[in-house]
Amino acid sequence: MVVGMSENRAQEDRDAFEDGLVEALxxxxxxFSVAGRPLVDGGVARGRRRKVLRRSAVVSGSVAALAxxxxxxxxxxxxxxxxSRDEGSGVAVGASAKSSGPASPDExxxxxxxxxxxxxxxxxxxxxxxxxxxxQGQRDAGASVVYDDGHGKAAVSVSxxxxxxxxxxxxxELSCPDKNLTVFExxxxxxxxxxxxxxxxxxxxxxxRREETKWWYADLLTPEGYRVSVTEWNAPAEKGAPxxxxxxxxxxxxxxxxxxxxxxxxxxxxxxxxxxxxQEQPAPQGMSGDEILSRLTAQLPERLxxxxxxxxxxxxxxxxxxxxxxxxxxxxxxxPNAEASGLIGSGGKVLPDGTKVSTxxxxxxxxxxxxxxxxxxxxxxxGLRVVISAFNSxxxxxxxxxxxxxxxxxELEKIATSEVWLG
Numbered sequence: 001m002v003v004g005m006s007e008n009r010a011q012e013d014r015d016a017f018e019d020g021l022v023e024a025l026x027x028x029x030x031x032f033s034v035a036g037r038p039l040v041d042g043g044v045a046r047g048r049r050r051k052v053l054r055r056s057a058v059v060s061g062s063v064a065a066l067a068x069x070x071x072x073x074x075x076x077x078x079x080x081x082x083x084s085r086d087e088g089s090g091v092a093v094g095a096s097a098k099s100s101g102p103a104s105p106d107e108x109x110x111x112x113x114x115x116x117x118x119x120x121x122x123x124x125x126x127x128x129x130x131x132x133x134x135x136q137g138q139r140d141a142g143a144s145v146v147y148d149d150g151h152g153k154a155a156v157s158v159s160x161x162x163x164x165x166x167x168x169x170x171x172x173e174l175s176c177p178d179k180n181l182t183v184f185e186x187x188x189x190x191x192x193x194x195x196x197x198x199x200x201x202x203x204x205x206x207x208x209r210r211e212e213t214k215w216w217y218a219d220l221l222t223p224e225g226y227r228v229s230v231t232e233w234n235a236p237a238e239k240g241a242p243x244x245x246x247x248x249x250x251x252x253x254x255x256x257x258x259x260x261x262x263x264x265x266x267x268x269x270x271x272x273x274x275x276x277x278x279q280e281q282p283a284p285q286g287m288s289g290d291e292i293l294s295r296l297t298a299q300l301p302e303r304l305x306x307x308x309x310x311x312x313x314x315x316x317x318x319x320x321x322x323x324x325x326x327x328x329x330x331x332x333x334x335x336p337n338a339e340a341s342g343l344i345g346s347g348g349k350v351l352p353d354g355t356k357v358s359t360x361x362x363x364x365x366x367x368x369x370x371x372x373x374x375x376x377x378x379x380x381x382x383g384l385r386v387v388i389s390a391f392n393s394x395x396x397x398x399x400x401x402x403x404x405x406x407x408x409x410x411e412l413e414k415i416a417t418s419e420v421w422l423g
Contacts, residue, residue, distance in 0.1 A: 113145065166225075327393070389412070
């Protein structure tokens with residue numbers, strides 16, 4: 001009945017691969033159009049969040065099914081974030097499995113998870129994507145199970161970690177994503193009465209909705225730096241498994257109660273002290289998103305009104321504009337020290353100052369019905385690359401809202417080659 005941990009190097013290899021992939025994507029971004037860049041950057045932010053959430057463990061051994069957890073256990077009050085649980089929360093405390101030796105943090109998480117889940121049959125995950133190493137010195141703990149309450153199997157995982165009190169998470173974590181860049185059903189980011197921060201998210205495993213695998217989570221960070229993340233899917237695995245139910249099994253209130261359960265507190269407190277953050281933070285490279293947004297807005301034709309805007313910390317910003325004929329999404333990347341190889345194809349040109357210009361018109365790249373894109377890609381002799389694109393939709397992930405983008409190819413080229421980006 002105990003969920004065991006794999007102590008091989010599979011996760012170390014996977015983490016190294018993911019870190020290398022992120023760097024490779026950033027380098028590859030220099031070789032591709034801006035239409036792919038926000039997707040890459042959004043993927044990096046999404047990957048950072050998911051790396052925190054995926055502190056889950058694989059079940060080892062020949063266990064076909066874990067014990068059925070009853071709802072008749074006693075209820076307690078308190079817990080992480082000063083949560084209180086009663087019968088309305090739907091989260092019960094069951095008896096933990098007994099072990100002949102000291103339990104690892106991962107095993108403790110697994111036992112607590114078994115006891116806290118509502119009544120269901122629990123079994124081992126069938127995919128190897130969730131395995132992670134145990135052993136000495138780990139700074140996080142986690143476990144995952146396949147949960148079946150009679151309405152279809154669902155993967156459920158919990159991860160615990162520590163960080164220095166007051167340390168801000170990486171950009172994009174503990175906040176809701178921008179709906180103009182990411183498709184999701186619902187999200188809330190709130191401050192709790194004790195100073196904890198909680199994100200409740202309902203979205204999809206695949207942002208382009210090519211499969212209807214839903215991805216829901218609760219992510220909690222306390223003032224003490226204790227982090228608890230609960231994740232669930234409406235399939236027995238996050239990827240590669242058919243959808244088995246219409247929604248994940250735990251509603252947002254149950255996810256919240258599970259994240260705040262007091263059973264996590266002694267486990268996370270026993271994790272190694274977090275390393276002190278470096279006092280010397282590297283300065284962001286490239287033009288700030290705020291500055292890009294300001295300079296882009298100032299160059300818009302007078303006929304356009306701005307309906308929405310967004311940005312990243314550096315290098316990227318977007319606007320949703322309207323000329324009275326429907327919304328149009330406009331995005332721009334301003335990237336220093338870029339490589340020019342492969343930029344100029346057929347139809348490209350070189351301006352008198354040495355700036356290379358390439359243009360493209362065609363379907364959008366994110367799957368929205370009838371979405372068309374117009375793009376201008378430029379790079380100056382000093383390596384400054386400015387890429388701007390406009391769409392005939394207010395959101396690339398949604399259907400077209402107008403016949404053509406609100407900015408013409410000539411207007412996009414004028415903006416991209418403007419001297420305002422030289423500052």
